[in-house]
Amino acid sequence: MDYFNYVDNKLYCENVPVEDIVKRAGSPCYIYSVNTVREHYQKLYSAFSALNPLICFSIKNCNNTEIISELVQLGSGIDTVSGGEIYLARKAGTPSEKIVFAGIGKTDEEISYALDQEIGIFNVESEAEFENISRLAGQKGKRIKVALRVTPDVVDEKTHDKTKTGYKGSKFGVDIDRAIEFFETYGNDPYVSLSGIHIHIGSPIYSPQPYEIAIKKILALITELEKKGHTIDIFDIGGGYSADYEKGKSSSFEEFASVIVPLLKPRADKGMQVIMEPGRTITGNAGILVTKVVYIKDNGDKKFAIVDTGMHHLIRPALYEASHFMWPVDRKHYVNEGRNIGHSAEDLIKYDVVGPICESSDYLARDRYLPPAQKGDLIAIFTAGAYGMVMASNYNATLKPAEVMVDKDTAYIIRERETLDDLTRLNTKRALEI
Numbered sequence: 001m002d003y004f005n006y007v008d009n010k011l012y013c014e015n016v017p018v019e020d021i022v023k024r025a026g027s028p029c030y031i032y033s034v035n036t037v038r039e040h041y042q043k044l045y046s047a048f049s050a051l052n053p054l055i056c057f058s059i060k061n062c063n064n065t066e067i068i069s070e071l072v073q074l075g076s077g078i079d080t081v082s083g084g085e086i087y088l089a090r091k092a093g094t095p096s097e098k099i100v101f102a103g104i105g106k107t108d109e110e111i112s113y114a115l116d117q118e119i120g121i122f123n124v125e126s127e128a129e130f131e132n133i134s135r136l137a138g139q140k141g142k143r144i145k146v147a148l149r150v151t152p153d154v155v156d157e158k159t160h161d162k163t164k165t166g167y168k169g170s171k172f173g174v175d176i177d178r179a180i181e182f183f184e185t186y187g188n189d190p191y192v193s194l195s196g197i198h199i200h201i202g203s204p205i206y207s208p209q210p211y212e213i214a215i216k217k218i219l220a221l222i223t224e225l226e227k228k229g230h231t232i233d234i235f236d237i238g239g240g241y242s243a244d245y246e247k248g249k250s251s252s253f254e255e256f257a258s259v260i261v262p263l264l265k266p267r268a269d270k271g272m273q274v275i276m277e278p279g280r281t282i283t284g285n286a287g288i289l290v291t292k293v294v295y296i297k298d299n300g301d302k303k304f305a306i307v308d309t310g311m312h313h314l315i316r317p318a319l320y321e322a323s324h325f326m327w328p329v330d331r332k333h334y335v336n337e338g339r340n341i342g343h344s345a346e347d348l349i350k351y352d353v354v355g356p357i358c359e360s361s362d363y364l365a366r367d368r369y370l371p372p373a374q375k376g377d378l379i380a381i382f383t384a385g386a387y388g389m390v391m392a393s394n395y396n397a398t399l400k401p402a403e404v405m406v407d408k409d410t411a412y413i414i415r416e417r418e419t420l421d422d423l424t425r426l427n428t429k430r431a432l433e434i
């Protein structure tokens with residue numbers, strides 16, 4: 001669900017017409033519905049409430065501090081994968097004990113920073129990293145909590161190759177058959193309490209079954225570890241729950257919960273802390289990217305809608321072959337309530353929707369049926385709230401768009417649109433003292 005709706009054929013974000021926002025914030029621009037974010041968090045929490053989970057929103061998908069702080073106010077923790085993300089989480093007011101820190105390449109600087117910030121849990125992904133964290137914690141005289149990231153050798157075949165993570169041989173975590181040895185080697189470290197298991201099987205995952213298989217494997221592993229005298233009181237089941245790229249194509253929170261909750265409830269009742277790291281399922285549908293048509297090009301058998309955004313602002317189509325539903329902000333009579341990407345009808349026209357970047361991979365949609373478009377039309381690209389702005393770049397010396405957050409009747413600018421000055425702001429010529 002989300003609060004982007006057409007009223008009298010004009011697109012609204014909550015109670016504000018999208019066209020009015022673009023008049024003020026410029027095109028292109030990212031627009032977020034904060035009540036969609038809040039509701040997704042609350043509905044996810046209630047679906048899993050029997051586990052009393054700590055939900056750690058994964059901010060790599062959407063990291064504007066105004067949006068993070070909304071989630072933090074609802075009780076969310078934050079899943080981070082870099083020192084920069086820990087910094088943003090703290091800026092947004094996240095209590096340090098609700099921050100988890102994953103990632104295979106944590107540097108000494110990042111680990112020291114995380115230790116100084118006294119974050120809750122490190123999700124450790126290798127022996128070398130464990131030893132390094134122990135060394136640095138020892139230097140600071142701290143004792144910290146660590147969960148071992150395990151790859152359970154589970155994949156959802158519908159997940160794109162570039163976002164699969166849970167298979168044997170992936171660069172993440174340690175293979176499940178090496179987990180016991182890991183605990184035997186490091187289970188009694190003086191500075192690190194190795195007391196949890198972390199999994200993240202990839203994303204997006206469209207149905208509960210991959211979680212069911214992975215969680216059952218990990219529960220069996222935990223039983224084995226307990227037999228050997230280890231205590232596992234944290235199970236972080238990761239993220240990946242899909243967003244609705246088309247209406248109703250992903251399982252609901254209740255459907256995920258109906259499979260996952262019964263598996264974990266007996267242990268949660270005995271005190272095991274369940275952690276979840278949702279990202280896109282909270283924010284994906286809460287954001288759109290609005291763009292203006294710059295030209296229509298009719299190249300014989302292909303028609304192009306050339307727009308003022310592209311892979312430099314939304315790279316998912318170019319990087320993952322992702323499909324985003326898009327439709328005019330003023331739709332006249334052309335209705336597609338199901339946000340059905342394959343929708344075709346006689347009075348629609350087939351376009352390749354492309355950006356201005358000098359790369360042939362710079363497209364937003366191929367062979368997409370859309371209402372006839374002309375120069376100046378605004379098009380909303382839906383489900384752009386996750387992995388949108390965070391992956392934007394200045395390639396071709398383009399400027400990053402503004403971000404706007406709507407709360408009922410009010411639209412707030414939460415990140416200014418960049419200006420030409422920003423392109424040279426960090427440039428300098430200064431002799432290095434070597």
Ligand SMILES: *Cc1c(COP(=O)(O)O)cnc(C)c1O
Binds near residue numbers: 058061079203240280
């Ligand atoms: C990316 C990531 C997530 C979130 O993935 P979503 O698909 O946005 O839910 C959660 N945990 C880890 C470790 C990740 O790398």
